[in-house]
Amino acid sequence: MSGARRPILWFYTPAMYEFARHIDAAAVIYDCMDELANFRFAPDRMKDMEAALMARADVVFTGGYSLYEAKCKQHSNIHPFPSGVDVDHFHQARQRVVEPADQQAISGPKLGYYGVIDERLDLELIAALAAARPDYSFIFIGPIAKIAPEDLPRAQNIHYLGQKHYGELPAYVSGWDAALMPFALNGSTQFISPTKTPEYLAAGRPVISTAIKDVIRHYGEVEGVFIASDPQHFAQACDDALLLARSSNAWWKPVDQMLEGSSWDKTFLAMEGLVDGVISSTGFAHMQAAKGTSRKTAASKPIILGEVVGVPGL
Structure with a gap:
């Protein structure tokens, strides 16, 4: 459809990936906040679902350094983001x-x-x-x-x-x-x-x-x-x-x-830079085909898939 834009898919849980894996996305982000496979009542297939999402993801964020250390060998573009604060x-x-x-x-x-x-x-x-x-x-x-x-x-x-x-x-x-x-x-x-x-x-x-x-x-x-x-x-x-x-x-x-170094604004800016980077490297060729659409406007706002567990507080 003329003027359509490819979405950014932003996952908080691998359980949602099977519902959205068919979507042609400008970027796929996995924001890993917890080792969800270890949680009570987690699906038996959670690790398999996560492996599939990691294979598709363009960039992976983790909610802390321990989680980063546990997963850093599973993806080539993974970054730790410990909790910020307002x-x-x-x-x-x-x-x-x-x-x-x-x-x-x-x-x-x-x-x-x-x-x-x-x-x-x-x-x-x-x-x-x-x-x-x-x-x-x-x-x-x-x-x-x-x-x-x-x-x-x-x-x-x-x-x-x-x-x-x-x-x-x-x-x-x-x-x-x-x-x-x-x-x-x-x-x-x-x-x-x-x-x-x-x-x-x-x-x-x-x-x-x-x-x-x-x-x-x-x-x-x-x-x-x-x-x-x-x-x-x-x-x-x-x-x-x-x-x-x-x-x-x-x-x-x-x-x-x-x-002072823990604001959510700083976290957002760092994440935004990484997301812009993967859009540029993985999706720019596709976007150029859309009549020269610029990098900044070719991708829509993220579609958030899954909820952050533990609100208020984690």
């Missing part, structure tokens, strides 16, 4: 913000988590933590997925507030004294690079995490980030984080300097 958005939590009504009634100290509540969380750790620190309140914000609600740990000081909009998160975090990343160490977390790490720090909250490889790699030496290997050490890390939060905000300055 600093201005989360800086709102450092200001005097009206705390949402469903959190106001919870007594402190408050330690919170937001994100999908699924098999990536260490439920036994959460239960042990609540028992070890009965005077602390542990708040969980986000949808429950792939686990039964009745399997969640229950205690008077554990509070599940449900899913909230991204725009509401700074108001909730403003009421926390520290932020939690109580991830289980299993196949589904082996390669994660949690987006919430820089978001919590931008919000001015100390972070307590289990020993996730990319958290240790990027934030293990950052003041305000505490890594714990077992429930006893995690509880002690919560104590230390609260002490830091109440003592001084001086640790915010080096954190902010570190986060």
Whole structure:
């Protein structure tokens, strides 16, 4: 059809490739955020589907360095993009913000988590933590997925507030004294690079995490980030984080300097350059046939196939 433009196909999951493999695309992008084959209820054919997508993809992005290291030999044009952060958005939590009504009634100290509540969380750790620190309140914000609600740990000081909009998160975090990343160490977390790490720090909250490889790699030496290997050490890390939060905000300055290089705008520009490059190298000959259409206008906006798992937060 005269004037038609070839789309860019942008995949977040290999499961969508079979539906779209027939499309003549200006470029095929695989934005690999997780090792989805390791997730609960993943299709048995997920690895085969990913191999087919990788074979077709012009460029592959990974959501962190651990994932990049696991896949870098599978594609010749693969690039790691660790989590960025909207600093201005989360800086709102450092200001005097009206705390949402469903959190106001919870007594402190408050330690919170937001994100999908699924098999990536260490439920036994959460239960042990609540028992070890009965005077602390542990708040969980986000949808429950792939686990039964009745399997969640229950205690008077554990509070599940449900899913909230991204725009509401700074108001909730403003009421926390520290932020939690109580991830289980299993196949589904082996390669994660949690987006919430820089978001919590931008919000001015100390972070307590289990020993996730990319958290240790990027934030293990950052003041305000505490890594714990077992429930006893995690509880002690919560104590230390609260002490830091109440003592001084001086640790915010080096954190902010570190986060300056982590904006989503910089991530976008870097990705855009790589996408433009593959369009130029793989599709320009085809586009030239369309009456000399320029490189910048010949490809349409991306068609996004698949959703990012773990919103809010990964």
